Amino acid sequence: MSREHDSFSVISINHEVAPLEVRERYSMDDTKVGALYANLRANSQISESLVLNTCNRFELYTETGEHASEQCVLETLAKAYQVDIEDLKAHLHLRSGRDAVQHLIEVAAGLRSQITGEAEIFGQVKAAYAVSQDHGYAGKTINRVFQKGFQAAKLIRNTTPVGQGQINIANVAVDLAGKIFGDLNAAAALSLGTGEIGEKTVKALRSRGAETFGVASRSQKRAEEVAREWGGIPRLLQDLEMYLPEYDIVIASVGADEAVITRQIIKRCFARRKGRPLFLIDLGLPRNIEKGCEDFDNVFLYNLDDLATIADENLAQRKQAVVDARTIAEQKSEFIWNAIVKRREHEKG
């Protein structure tokens, strides 16, 4: 059902309507955003504005005067991009009134993100709102829509699985580590190998509270270099059996034809671990850890395929949850918008 255009609207250039090369053309740096804000303020027909500018999305929320149309906003934007207004119109979404509020809630909750349910966008929308508010570009309508919109987005993220489950391999591994050890502060992690995927996993573990790391390489020099860079204790791969029992999480990504960790090694180190669980993450190809290692109680072995499958399942689950999440967004936007309309009518007289 089409709705009449309202004074509150959003213009969005995003992955749904514009391919990457178009989004590149319409991306803005901070200086250009500042200039756009200045032009919007200079336009007497536009009373409020907010720019959301991320690597994958450009959005302009505006409140215009009673008799102004969206044309004045489009003209200001086309001028900022120095393109023809028709060219601009071909690559954007324009929504107004309740639809614009619903759009904002869906964006903030991650429902409209390229990676469904990603959490980063919520912080980006909040930061954009803070800029608009600090500089006095936001007024009654934008303040109301964004403050209530944030509450609705939080509700969606807290009550639906749309943001649940990690969808990249390093984060899936870290999530599993959390399910085994709880607080990762007390868990010591060892990276066998100094490759990129190992580094990403170490960083992800650190971001979730892990503090003790070991970095093992075949060469002492390389181990020391990388340990300095990543933060950790350098270890020689050849001495693995000596220090393996000290670690709870082992990330293996060594270029080797044969398994680096065998069932026998795990069996020998088991007694020294006093029943503490051991999480083995095999990111190597060919595999670095013998399959039989997971036969022991409290030893959990995940390889690349296992982690990728979980990431895929999580993504599928998030996509399924979008339907329910959209229903909440619709209900909340209706409620927020009705309150705004009532207030406007009340103010008019």
Add this chain to the structure above:
Amino acid sequence: MSNILFGLADKQWIWVATVVFASTFVLGSYSALKLRRKTGRPYILGLVTFGWVLQTIGLYARGLQYGGCPLSNQFELVQFMVWSAIAIYIFVGPAFRVSLLGVFTSGFACIFSILSLVLQHWDNPSREPIFGDSPWIETHAALALFSYGVFGVLTLTSAMYLLQSRSLKTKNVVGGLFPFLPSIVELVSINRRLLLMGFVILTVSLAIGYKYFIQDLDSVLTIKLAATIAVWLAYAATLLLRQKFSLSTKKFAWACIGIFVAALLSLAAVNRSTQPNGSHASLATEHSQDAP
């Protein structure tokens, strides 16, 4: 014969409490499994506490007839054990920060409560004072049953451990209860603490019982004595082996579940072997009914 309190008979209060436990279990499970929402602790805790208060009123009403704890038949023993398990969840559970524990505990309470209410022969009409003049015998019985409540909660957390461990082992970690269960390390720690707590309470209870047993060796039936010692020894051995890391956490969890089931069965056996209308002059009969 029933005792009326605030307009309801003791058993009616317990029925209402059971309905609250059942509703909590259904709501919590639906919220986690269907809506995929974390069952908020305050909401579950509130409902379980409400059910527990209703059950307390029911047990109090019944206890008024004895002038002491209602522990005279199998219905009352089971109800007191359920009451103890819920008390542990309410007063100690929040420290564990396990969101699903309330759902599991209400399920446990609901099953045992319904069982004790439906099996009417469990509630034989013994309504005489059962502990004589000694408050210590009553304390012994109450503590023993309370330790069973702790072991009941331990059974639930052991089941949680096995579920979580199995999910991780089979790599079935998307959906189901997995996102709502605590970590393996946390569950291991909770299990160890609960076992220690239950074991200490049971030991104190048995120490009190022993003091009276040596004064009158005929006061306790051999089957009851053997069952009690077997349960205590089984928990002691499990605790010792775990402390020495000689028992894997998985075997530990299975042992906790197994011993609890065996202890419940032995409780029933002891109760059946007891003469229902035995001489009250000696404490033997009643005492044999009240504790493991």
